[in-house]
Amino acid sequence: MAQSLLDSMPGACTGTVSVTDHLNFWGGKRVKPRQESDAEPVFEPATGRVLCQMYPCGAEEVDEAIKNAYEAYLIWRKKAGMERARVMLEAARIIRERREKIAKLEVINNGKSITEALVDIDIAWQCIEYYAGMAGTLAGQHIQLPGGAFAYTRREPLGVCVGIGAWNYPFQIAAWKSAPALACGNAMVFKPSPMTPVTAVILAEIYKEAGVPDGLFCVVQGGAQTGTLLCHHPMVAKVSFTGSVPTGKKVMEMSSKTVKQVTLELGGKSPLIIFKDCDLENAIRGALMANFLTQGEVCCNGTRVFVQREILPQFLEEVVKRTKAIRVGDPLQDDTQMGALISKPHLEKVLGFVEQAKKEGAKVLCGGESFVPSDPKLQNGYYMSPCVLDNCRDDMTCVKEEIFGPVMSVMPFDTEKEVIKRANNTTFGLASGVFTRDISRAHRVAENLEAGTCFINNYNISPVEVPFGGYKNSGFGRENGQVTIEYYSQLKSVIVEMGDVESIF
């Protein structure tokens, strides 16, 4: 059934696809929703058409999926790491083979450009391939103790892990969470955002095809209620959450009731600092990459752009020229650079931030308006023109709050000390960036910025080998990189006596 959906992708155009397949997945197959009464429409952002219905899972379905995942976990955890690796490598291969079709479906559900979606799918299979490579390397330590006694540690899986995703990188988030989880021998029940329910289930089918036991990667659909059921379920060992700070706090609180481990990948308001000694051309490219990928709906975007006063005029002139030239439109067209925002309410929220910024004294240098493409089929889509704001101050709403749209706020600064203080003056701490040719300054600034990532002379690249995650309210735990193995496994110490027991009794 699902294969037919992917098979229809090559010829599919914007405005032509409807998804009727079931979107839940456990027991090795798509599962019909038990309740069809609370359906929520899912929209195609590019056209505003209804793409499909999302039927939230209730308590019985969540319980069934978790129990099914637990059965699969009992089988999977006993497999050698090399065996798990082979299955995961096969899953990565299948994704690579179907990348165009999956990317197309992602575009239709999310609204981002096909150019970007292809990169997202590539990052997804790379992540699975990377953790497949690590599955066979998991090992403990041998510790010598007095009298011939010794101890060793075993790195063991946690059990059933829950993944809860945001809507901006639907397939990639599912891969970033499931790949390390599965490599360590866990099972995962994944809940995508109710706005992007379509592609996580494709990943489930691919894992199944690659040879994971039925139930190892399950998908349950739903919003806050379904998420709450997952976070409270006693058989869940860990919740890895990607989403906003307020929801992340709730997830942490709910998970604490049954002492589940938690990873929180939350929002950001990241600083990008551009010194006058930078390569200006690269800094401008970096600023655009830091603000306008996925219509600005990126957690780690560098939306507070601090530019050293001497180069501010040249920077603004060039950034505005290039922002105005960004081609907004049909996300399935190869030459489109920016697609549609996720939903009408979200578009209105982002436009509201621009209005508020104007009221607070910011100057709109370009964009910041809703945009109606000339193609009639796109006229009800959720488009806006990318925006550059000048005259921004640190106390403005647009500088303090995560907008999650294509809005860049630019501010001048004079000294390194001053800009570091201002950059750190936020409750967020996801990412940061610095452009300078001074190597000492670059590393000094990186050391002093309170953020989980600092890009030097680039922005928003995401090699899967490098850990990704936040400081402060942007969360804790990491995705990607070797360290994430520690967030999906636990250590057992086995202590072995070789002599007699010395008892004080």
Ligand SMILES: NC(=O)c1ccc[n+]([C@@H]2O[C@H](COP(=O)([O-])OP(=O)(O)OC[C@H]3O[C@@H](n4cnc5c(N)ncnc54)[C@H](O)[C@@H]3O)[C@@H](O)[C@H]2O)c1
């Ligand atoms: N740090 C990261 O890696 C990262 C990546 C992508 C997005 N984000 C952040 O995500 C936010 C945008 O995504 P969003 O609007 O989907 O966020 P959101 O917090 O509204 O929702 C995220 C997920 O949580 C679920 N959810 C909502 N209420 C819940 C509850 N009470 N219990 C359990 N689950 C619940 C949603 O259904 C969704 O699946 C932004 O703040 C963005 O910065 C962070």
Ligand SMILES: C[N+](C)(C)CCCC=O
């Ligand atoms: C792949 N990027 C661009 C680093 C985004 C990671 C996920 C954040 O929203």
